[in-house]
Amino acid sequence: MADYSMHTVQNNNPIGKIALRWGLYVMLGIFAVFYLMPFFVMLTTSLKSLDEIRTGDLISLPREVTLDAWRTAWSGACTGIQCEGMRPYFWNSMLIAIPGVAISTLLGALNGYVVSQWKFRGANIIFSLMLFGCFIPFQVVLLPMARVLGMMGIAGTIPGLIFVHVIYGLGFTTLFFRNYYVSIPSELTKAAKVDGAGFFRIFWSIFLPLSIPIIVVTVIWQFTQIWNDFLFGVSFSQAGTQPVTVALNNIVNSTTGVKEYNVDMAAAIIAALPTLLVYVVAGKYFVRGLTAGSVKG
Amino acid sequence: MSKILEINNLFKSYGPVEILKDINVSIDQGDFLVLVGPSGCGKSTLLNCIAGLEPITSGNLSIGGQDMTTVSPKDRDIAMVFQSYALYPTMTVAKNITFGMKVRGVDQATQDEKLAYVAQQLQIEPLLKRKPGQLSGGQRQRVAMGRALVRDPKLFLFDEPLSNLDAKLRVEMRTELKALHQRLGASMVYVTHDQIEAMTLATKIVVMKGGIIQQIGTPAEIYNRPANLFVADFMGSPAMNLIPAKAVKNGKGTAIQIERNGNTPIVLSDTKNLDLPEDVILGVRPEDISDASLRANNETQEADCVIEIVEPAGADTFAVMELGGKHVTARLHSETSAKAGETQRLAFDLGKVSYFAPDTGKRLN
Structure with a gap:
């Protein structure tokens, strides 16, 4: 179905339609990046060590990927006096x-x-x-x-x-x-x-x-x-x-x-x-x- | 043999609104009863009351000689076909047909046997594995019938089953339904607003309006001797001509005078020695006004009329004129010489006319 519609679109007015389509994808891509930004920061931060967070950039990728934070969050972080994690x-x-x-x-x-x-x-x-x-x-x-x-x-x-x-x-x-x-x-x-x-x-x-x-x-x-x-x-x-x-x-x-x-x-x-x-x-x-x-x- | 369906003094109201008023109907084994009337006349409600889907307010109802007034639908030994077919959308055709048997705990072998029989009767074997969404309107209609047939009930109920089909298919299914009725010898109650369906299918017609039965009779009785103005107007296509007239007694009998715009009145004489009031409404079917040269018997009386419109319809030609302030349609032969704007000599068959009282609308002869 998708192939077929693409095909006819190209046949009708190739350049204009393709430009329109790509414009659309670029727009959508920008929005997607915008909305994914906070999650990206969360994910990269969670994979960094504390030292790296303190010294590094908020949106930079972790230099050294560590799952320590995840381990702590899951089973060791303290909520008040108990330290059993999430x-x-x-x-x-x-x-x-x-x-x-x-x-x-x-x-x-x-x-x-x-x-x-x-x-x-x-x-x-x-x-x-x-x-x-x-x-x-x-x-x-x-x-x-x-x-x-x-x-x-x-x-x-x-x-x-x-x-x-x-x-x-x-x-x-x-x-x-x-x-x-x-x-x-x-x-x-x-x-x-x-x-x-x-x-x-x-x-x-x-x-x-x-x-x-x-x-x-x-x-x-x-x-x-x-x-x-x-x-x-x-x-x-x-x-x-x-x-x-x-x-x-x-x-x-x-x-x-x-x-x-x-x-x-x-x-x-x-x-x-x-x-x-x-x-x-x-x-x-x-x-x-x-x-x-x-x-x- | 007792009556297969008997309804006595049935009333039905929703709160203060009376939907059905004093309904009395009964049918014999093998009858095809058609409930006909305009929308909102209560015919579908009456069918739902017969099915037990709506409780009745007062009166009683028996099916096959047993009182069913308060019995639930499943124990009434009925099967019903709905306007929208009401097929279960998630089940295959086979499951749709056998669902009732499954609910009642019929064993698998019997289910298969009955399914095969019904599928063969209705020629739907190739469809059994499909879902209702994959069927055409006519096929759904057949499946809905199959679901009813498989039950082999005392009484079949049909709620406008053909109204969702296109015109050609409707006529086909009508014929098929009639053949099915004749083959099975089953008793059926059928609701429709289509008076042609009523005439062609019924052995007995109930004409309803405003929750009141207007007339009960065979198709011929309803057609030839309508009980009142409503039935006269509703049944038949084109409708019966209802012409205001004056009945004047003279030495020989009663003369029926029909006023005409800018012309002398038509005077016909009553042949049956009826005692008519002065003001009457004369009911004449279009086919009882015909070319004078082509139809004559000792009941016909002739008059010259100015034809206003000529409508050829293939087998017949309809001619419209103005009599008594009304448009009157005559059904003429297709080779008639009638032309719009010209005078034509027409024969009125006084042997077949009806007279109604203008105030009450009741039949007088």
Whole structure:
């Protein structure tokens, strides 16, 4: 396809089109470099020794590549009085994010399925209220949520943080799935009902297989939200259950004396890696899912 | 044999809005019932009520002699074909057809056997492995039918199944559907807004408007003896001419006078000794106004009319004139001598006309 279009373009008006195309690439290249600059600095700094950072240039390549900073960041850097590095907190974040994403996505899919395909009295009001939940600032829910977690006996625990993220994410996940399912003709549900399928059967056999693009969108969205969250993490955790974002903050802020920039940079990259990975793996589905309005069939 | 479908005093409302009012319909085994009416007349809602997809507000409904008023769709022994076909997009054609059996726990061997039979009946064997997105409109239509056929239900329900097809395919599928009905001897309920589909397919037609049944009857009854002005106007193409007229009693019987702009009124005389009020609306099908020289029997009466427009349509030529303040269409022979602006002698077949009351719209004869 691409070859074919290039071919016809060249046939039409070779020089002008090529110049235009190259101009475009150069522009894009400049922007890409501009946006990649901070990451480049982070990466090179993390691979330098402290001496080299102090003597050298910010954007120069490391004279001697060393992974010491990475090792320290991963398993030796101090957060307050403990010196275990990012590792335990990284796993905390995994333990929070994976169930949090899975549960909020599944519940969002079910909610969206109900408000779009099983209309009941007040369905629209409930949906509007859930939508309202998307726009409540984090700060407003902090105190009530702390109280609820306390009453439930899961304050300061990982299940507590999962609970918070699921609740806060439901508004968004419901919105995503509802908007996706609303474009699916209601006749599909009717046909399945006549075929004898029930509520969950229809969801499982017909709606979920249709939902891959929107599931990808929701998973990326929720994973990014939960992984990058700092406020809930710092408010509702205690020593031992803190997520990676809180640990990163502590590492950067609790060094005494010399600032270990290379360790800080390595820690920051470690904290950002999973979201980066999710985008790289599923990014193209993200764009496709956001624009997928209609369902073929 | 009991009625295959019986609906008594069915009402349906959404909140304060009454969608269906006092519906009473029944059909026998092997009937092809068509619900026809303009959009918004409640015909699709009635079909959904029969399917059990919409709860009914009051009244009762039985299928195959069993009360089904509150039974869920899956236990009504029905199959339904939808306007959008509603094929499951992620499943292959074969899976689409067998999904219902799979849900009901039918064993694999029976599923395969029935699938093969239906695929052969509808000639869709080469498509079984494809997804709905890879099919043309007509093919999807067949698959949707297959999904219904495989169930072998007491009652088939069709919700405007042909309206998404192009004109040529629609006519083909209509014929095929009729053949299928004759071959299976199945009972069917079919919703359409297309009165030609209704006439060609039905053994029984229900004409609806505003949630009220206007008339129930065979296609011939509906066509020849419409119960009111709405049915007269809705069924038939071109529509029945509805001409305001005066009924004047004289010694011999009743004379029907039709006013004409700048000309003497046409006077026809009623042959059936009807007791008509003074103001009537005369309903004449276009084919009952014809060339005087080509059609004459003891029911026809002739009059000279000024033709305004001549529309040749191949087999027939339609001539439009103004009578009683209305445009009136006559269906003339294709070799008619009628010309626009000239006078033509036309024969009105009084044996086939209908009379309606202008105020209530009800049929008078």
